[in-house]
Amino acid sequence: MADPWNGLATEAFFKQPTPDLVRHLLGMICVRDSPGGRTAGRIVEVEMYQGPWDKAAHSYGGRVTERTRVMYGPPGFAYVYFVYGMHYCLNVVSGAPGHPEAILIRALEPVDGIEMMMQRRHIDATHGQRSLCQLTNGPGKLTQALGITREDNGLAFFDSPLKLYHDQDPLPSAQIATGPRINVGYAEEAANFPWRYWVKGHSCLSAKGSPQKTKT
DNA sequence: ATAATGATTGGC
């Protein structure tokens, strides 16, 4: 038997309940292979969206549209949508078929294909941790850096150019923080659900996702 | 057919 915490995620891995999967995605490696090469990053910030009763979700109320159709299918596939007329966002579909749940990937720590990411993001080569993080520390930034577009909608994370890998054991709870999701103020009571999860203290968290630093 | 708006980012 393969070690479930080492290597390409299996189709079965995605069948766990969304509240479990969202924590297990933290620390995993998201990979996008393209003819030009591989780009990849470690997942450090995510948000879950749960089906018909989550007013922040595109699938709120059980709406089935062309855009949200993939959310109603089996878990482990990509839900990619276009927002604000200029950005793509990448989600991992979760939940059993008929349960329109998904997990938005909000920030990555760059791991592979740095040069290609810099070209795609139109960022000049500079060095240091801070400049690396700006490649992928936001949901729109990471799709641009990995070259993810609407063409990726519906791809299987366990069998396609878009992949999720384990290279370490799941993060312990002590290293995971939670809080309200970003930019869902329209969602009334759901706006306050603590359904954003991030790696505590990580330097590549999204700008709005980074807890404000307090002075001592 | 038309109007409103967004699971964001970057610039001022």
Next chain:
DNA sequence: CCAATCATTATT
């Protein structure tokens, strides 16, 4: 703080 920019969605 606010403009950019257009697909998606709901409404007429």
